[in-house]
Amino acid sequence: MTAPAPAAAPAKGAAMARSSAPRSRLLSAVLVLIFAGLALAPFVFPGSQSLNVAAKICYFIVLAASFDLLLGYTGIVSFAHTMFFGIGGYGAAISLYALAPDWTSLAIGTLAALVVSVLLALLIGLFSLRVRAIFFAMITLAVASAFAILASQLGWLTGGEDGRTFRVPELLRPGTRLMDGTLFGVQINGRLAAYYLVYASMVLLFVTMLRVVNSPFGSVLQAIRENDFRAEAIGYRTVVYRVVINCIAAAMATLAGVLCAVWLRYTGPGTTLSFDIMLDILLIVVIGGMGTLYGAVIGATLFLLAESYLQSLMGAFSAATAGLPVLPQLFHPDRWLLWLGVLFILSVYFFPSGIVGRLRGR
C-alpha cells in the first residue's frame, strides 16, 4: 500500500472547488476574448495564414478538451488520443475521396469513424482499465503506434505516408462565392463557410463536454479520481464509468479529427497520428490546467500562437549565436520541442493547476 502523499490534500481541495463556472473575473475575460476573437478572426485578422491558425486553434480546443476529460477528470493517461483524432480525419478523408465530395459522404465518413472509434475505445477500456490504471498508459501507447504503422502501410486506403488530399462539399470549397463583393474587406467564400463550420462545431462540442462534466456523471468521475477505493465502496462501478468516459473522449477526438480534415482538405499521418501531436495535446492540457476544460481553450490558443511565434524567435536567436558551440543547435527552430519538454516538466512540478489555476488565484 502506498502511503498517502501529503500532496493529496491540496489536490482534493482544488477538485472540490472546481465547478462549471469559470469563477474568476480574469479567467472569464480571457475566455470571452478567445471565443470572440475566434468568432471574428476572419475579419479582425485577415489573411489565409491567420485563418489557418484560428481554425487549428478551434479543432485543437476540441481535441485537447476531450483529452482533458480523461486526464483531468478521471486521472487516466491515454496515448491513443491521436489515434481517435486520426480515425476521424481518415474517416472523413476516405469517404470524401472514395465516394463523392458531398455532405452525404462526409456524414457517412463521420459516422463510420465514430463507430470505429467508440468500439476501439470500448475494447481498449474494457481490456485495460479493468486491470490497472497504469496498464492503460502503456497499452494505449502500444495500440496507437500500431495504428500509426497500419495507417501508413495500408496505402491503397489511406494514401500511406503521403496521406490523402480530397475535395470537400461544394459549399466549403475556396472557389465557392457566397456573396458578391466583400464584407469589411473580406471575401465571403467557401473558405469562410468552412471556418465558421469549424468554429460552430467547436462551440457546440465544447458546450457538450461542459455539460458532461457538470452532470451527475461528471461528479462521479471526479469522485473516482479523488478516491478510487471509496467510490467503489460507495457502489459506483468505477470501471463502467471510466470506460464510458473513455468512449466519450474518443468520440470527441474523432469529431475533432473530422473538423481538421474538413479544414485542411487533407489527412495524413503527420497532421493526425504523429506522436508530436500527442505531445502537443499533453502540453496544452497540462499547461492550460488539467481538469478544467477551460484550460484546454487557453492552452490551445497560447500554444498554437506560440508555435509560430516562438519558433521564429528561436530561429533568430540561433542565427545570432551562429559560430558558438552547441547554442545554435539548442535554439534551432526544430528544437522547440526541447524547450516545450522543459516547460512541460516544470509546469507539472510547479503549476499543476496550470494557467487556469493561476488565473483563479490558486
Next chain:
Amino acid sequence: MPEAASGSAAAAGAICAPLLALAGVHTHIGPYHILHGVDLAVPRGGLTVLLGRNGAGKTTALRTIMGLWRASAGRIDFDGRPIAALPTSDIARAGIAYVPETMGIFSDLTVRENLVLAARQGAMDADRLRWLFGLFPAIERFWQLPAGTLSGGQKQMLSIARAIIEPRQLILVDEPTKGLAPAIIANMVAAFRELKATDTTILLVEQNFLVARALGDNVAVMEDGRIVHAGAMAELAEDRSLQQRLLGLSLDMHQ
C-alpha cells in the same frame, strides 16, 4: 544541585521510563483522521495487549509507531529517543520488529530466505535457530519451500519468527491469531509465553480476549482513535463490569 544527583536521577528515570511512549499522537490517512491523540506507554519487559473493536485504530497505531504512516502530531519515544520523524528502516534498526496483520511474508522467497533477510547481522545464530525451530517446527520442515506455499498459520509463524530471529527490544504484533484454528492458537500462545521469558517487550494487538488474558501483563483499550483505558491485565480480567463497558457484549461470550 549537584550534577551527580541529576545524572543519577536521569538514569533512574530511564530505567523506570516506558520503553515506548506515545503522547498525543494523531494520524491522518488521506482525508481520514484515524488517531485522535493516542497516549500509550509500553513498559519495559512483559507483554502489553492493545484491545479494541474493529476500526478503533489499533493497526494504525502500530503502523504509526513503525513509521509506515506518519503521525501528523504528537510524540513517539522509543528507549528515550524520539522516533516519529525517523524513516521506517531506522525505526526497525533502533530495535523494533513488526509483525503486520497481513503477515507481510515474501511468498516468492523460501522460508529460509525470508529469515535470511530478517537477520540483518548476516549469519543466523545456530542456537537461536534451533530455539526457533523448537517454537515453530513447521519452519524447519518447510525450510527450503517458497513461503507462499505455507498455510495461513505457518505464514503467521514465519512472520513472527522473522521478527525474533535476532534479539529485538520491542516486537509489535498485529492480531496473530486472526482466523487460526484453536490448536494453532494454543501453539502460538505457548510461543509467546516462551518469548516473554527472553526479556523481549511485546506490544500485541489482539481481538481474542482469552488470548489477551492469557498473555497480557498490561492492557490498553482503544476506542475511536484514543486510548480509553490502560492498566494491569489482572485488573481488567477480574472486573467483569469494566470488561463489559470497555469491550462490549461480544466479548462477554468467552467461556
Next chain:
Amino acid sequence: MNVAKANEPAPAALPARKVDWAPLVLVPLLALAALPLVGSTATWTTLTIAALAMGMMIFIMASGLTLVFGLMDVLNFGHGAFITVGAYAGLIAAVPLAGWLASDQLAVNAVALIAIILVAMAVTGLVGYAFERLIVMPVYGQHLKQILVTMGGLIVIQQLVIVLWGPVQIPLAVPQALRGAFFFGDVAIEKYRLTAVVLGLMIFVAMQLVLTRTKLGLLIRAGVENREMVEALGYRIRRLFVGVFVTGSMLAGLGGVMWGFYRETLTPGMGLEVMVMIFIVVIIGGLGSVGGCFIGALLVALTANYMSFLAPKLALGSNIILMVAILLWRAQGLFPVAKRA
C-alpha cells in the same frame, strides 16, 4: 551469503518446489508452430536466430524497467531515452576506435567493443542517476504526474541527443570479426546475432544468480513483492531503488549499443521505437518479474520476426494480438508478481 550451512536442517522429504512450466513451454511451441508456416527450414532457422538475438536485446533493455516498476511502482516512460543515449554514447568510443573495430584481429575488435560498451553503460548510468534525482524522485507515489514527467524527460533527452549529434541517422558498422555468417549447410547464422544471443544469455544468467543467490537480490525480489515489509525489516528501500534504477539504465544503455550494431544505424528516435515493444514485453511478463520479462521478450521477438516474414504489414499489430492473447490467458501477465499493495 554467509549463512552457515551447518545450522540449517537437512532438507527432509520435501514436496517438490512447483515450477510454473506453461509460460516456458510457450517459446518453443511458438517457434515450432511457425515452422510449417515459414516452410523452409533454413529460413526458419535464420529467422529464429535473428529473433533470439532480438529477444535478448529487448530483454536487456526491458529488465531494468520491469524491476523499477516492481520495486517502486514507478513507470518510467523515459526508459526509452536511455536506450538512445546508450547507443549514441557508444559513439564516443566508437568513433576514435573505428580503426580497431575494422581491424582483422578478433582481440583488437573485442577491446574496442568492450570499451564502447563500458562508455555507453557509464554514460547511461550517470544519466539514469540524474534522471532519478531530477525527474522521478519529486513525484514519488503520484502516478499521473510520474507518467507525465517521465514522458517530458523522454522528450528532453531525445532532443538533447539531436542537439549533440544531429538529427540525421549515423551509420555504425559491426566489428570486423563479427561480420558475416557461419554456414551450416544452407543455414546461415550471422555472427553478430549469435554474439548477441550469447551476451544476452550471460546477462540473464548473471541477473538470475544475483536475484536468487545474493542478499541484495533477495532484497530486490522481496521489495518487488512488499516494499513496506522490507523497510520494516530495517532496509532502506530508497537506496535499493536508486541502485536498481541506475543498473536498469546501464542495461538499457548496453541494450542500446547492441541494438545500434544490430540495426547498423543510429537515429534519435530509436529508443522510442523499441519502447513500445518493451512495454508489451513488460506487460506480458507480469510487471516486476525478470523471468517473465525474459520469456516475454523472446515471445515478442519471435512473433515480430516470423510475422515480418509471413505478413510484414502486420508485424507490429501481431505483438498487440500476442499481448491481448496472453493477458486473456493470464490477466496479470505470464509470471504475476504477488503483490499486497
